[in-house]
Amino acid sequence: MKAAKKTEKILMAGNEAIAEAAFQAGCFFYAGYPITPQNELIAYMSYRLPEAGRVFVQAESELAAINMVFGASAAGVRAMTSSSSPGVSLKQEGISYLAGARLPAVIVNIMRGGPGLGNIAPSQSDYFQSTRGGGHGDYHCLVFAPAGVQEAFDLTVLAFDLADQYRVPAIILGDGMLGQMMEPVNTAVSVSRKTEKPWALTGCGNRPANVAKSFSLAEGALEKNNLILQETYCQIRKQEQRFETLLTDDAEIILVAYGTMARIAKAVVKQLRKEGKKIGLIRPISLWPFPDRAFSAAKKDKIFLVVEMSYGQMLEDVKLAINGRSRVEFLGRSGGGIPTEEEINSKIKALS
Numbered sequence: 001m002k003a004a005k006k007t008e009k010i011l012m013a014g015n016e017a018i019a020e021a022a023f024q025a026g027c028f029f030y031a032g033y034p035i036t037p038q039n040e041l042i043a044y045m046s047y048r049l050p051e052a053g054r055v056f057v058q059a060e061s062e063l064a065a066i067n068m069v070f071g072a073s074a075a076g077v078r079a080m081t082s083s084s085s086p087g088v089s090l091k092q093e094g095i096s097y098l099a100g101a102r103l104p105a106v107i108v109n110i111m112r113g114g115p116g117l118g119n120i121a122p123s124q125s126d127y128f129q130s131t132r133g134g135g136h137g138d139y140h141c142l143v144f145a146p147a148g149v150q151e152a153f154d155l156t157v158l159a160f161d162l163a164d165q166y167r168v169p170a171i172i173l174g175d176g177m178l179g180q181m182m183e184p185v186n187t188a189v190s191v192s193r194k195t196e197k198p199w200a201l202t203g204c205g206n207r208p209a210n211v212a213k214s215f216s217l218a219e220g221a222l223e224k225n226n227l228i229l230q231e232t233y234c235q236i237r238k239q240e241q242r243f244e245t246l247l248t249d250d251a252e253i254i255l256v257a258y259g260t261m262a263r264i265a266k267a268v269v270k271q272l273r274k275e276g277k278k279i280g281l282i283r284p285i286s287l288w289p290f291p292d293r294a295f296s297a298a299k300k301d302k303i304f305l306v307v308e309m310s311y312g313q314m315l316e317d318v319k320l321a322i323n324g325r326s327r328v329e330f331l332g333r334s335g336g337g338i339p340t341e342e343e344i345n346s347k348i349k350a351l352s
Contacts, residue, residue, distance in 0.1 A: 009186045014149045014178040015040035017185050021156035022080050023048050024189040029072035029079040031057040031065040035087045036120045037176035038110035062087045066094030073103040074212035076200025082108035085126050096135030100214025104163035108172045110179040113336035121336025122175035127313035130171050131288040140233050142170035143287040145259040149183035164195035177260045243291035244283040251280030256318050257307045258284045268344045290317045298326040308332045
């Protein structure tokens with residue numbers, strides 16, 4: 001496929017749309033290692049970046065790739081890597097180093113079935129890994145979960161902007177279904193903010209030398225850095241919660257689903273509404289920060305049904321957000337299993 005022109009609306013796979021979005025957002029450096037089901041992304045970057053004079057590296061391993069991203073980010077350029085579940089596990093130490101050094105980067109995880117090597121079927125079982133930091137230490141990454149190819153494009157651009165703004169790693173969390181599906185995409189980027197980076201390692205010149213590190217032995221220095229991080233995370237929680245609601249005002253049962261699972265849940269809501277049943281949907285778009293505000297109207301007369309391609313990971317955040325004000329139920333499958341419309345309907349019928 002030829003690379004998309006900036007103003008075209010073309011048919012693209014999710015993996016390709018994320019790669020093109022990164023290019024449009026000004027990604028200058030990409031390092032990655034092939035693993036299904038995200039190989040289309042790395043293949044796209046292998047020619048898209050060099051043709052524009054930017055840097056593409058197929059690293060010798062996932063560990064090498066994330067550490068190359070650390071170096072590129074420290075130099076002040078927009079940097080990115082991508083992988084799938086076990087590959088992202090190998091990157092966790094480097095992601096923790098990025099967070100500790102307050103370096104922005106974008107990491108894409110197109111999830112596959114697990115645990116272990118698993119399979120290449122879609123799954124959502126990396127939710128804990130992404131939203132709880134994943135590596136060692138007290139840190140968070142911004143985490144966005146697109147439900148379609150256009151949104152994957154748009155959220156990737158946003159991820160670069162917010163990673164720079166807050167100086168944190170940002171994760172695009174998709175799955176094998178999103179990575180492979182094809183939909184029309186408008187590839188025009190209206191705004192991609194360029195953030196000044198006075199902290200970057202660009203040569204001393206007339207300023208004091210900059211240092212990018214997460215290693216602090218002086219008494220109190222590491223705790224001071226951690227407090228700066230916590231202030232940043234508090235600001236992100238206030239400013240960056242994103243979600244979509246559908247027909248929740250009068251709903252008696254509200255489905256909660258994210259990513260491609262939300263597409264199936266939305267179809268169920270629309271069908272049951274035609275049948276006169278009061279069903280709604282909350283779709284978290286930011287998984288961290290989790291959109292607690294979406295559940296502010298939780299009451300005793302409502303039931304929330306969390307539907308995931310896992311055995312109950314986002315479920316914990318929903319329960320925390322609702323804090324006992326409503327009944328919370330769960331339906332999930334994993335290892336490549338996808339809850340179907342029929343299964344969701346059966347669960348709703350049982351609850352009713």
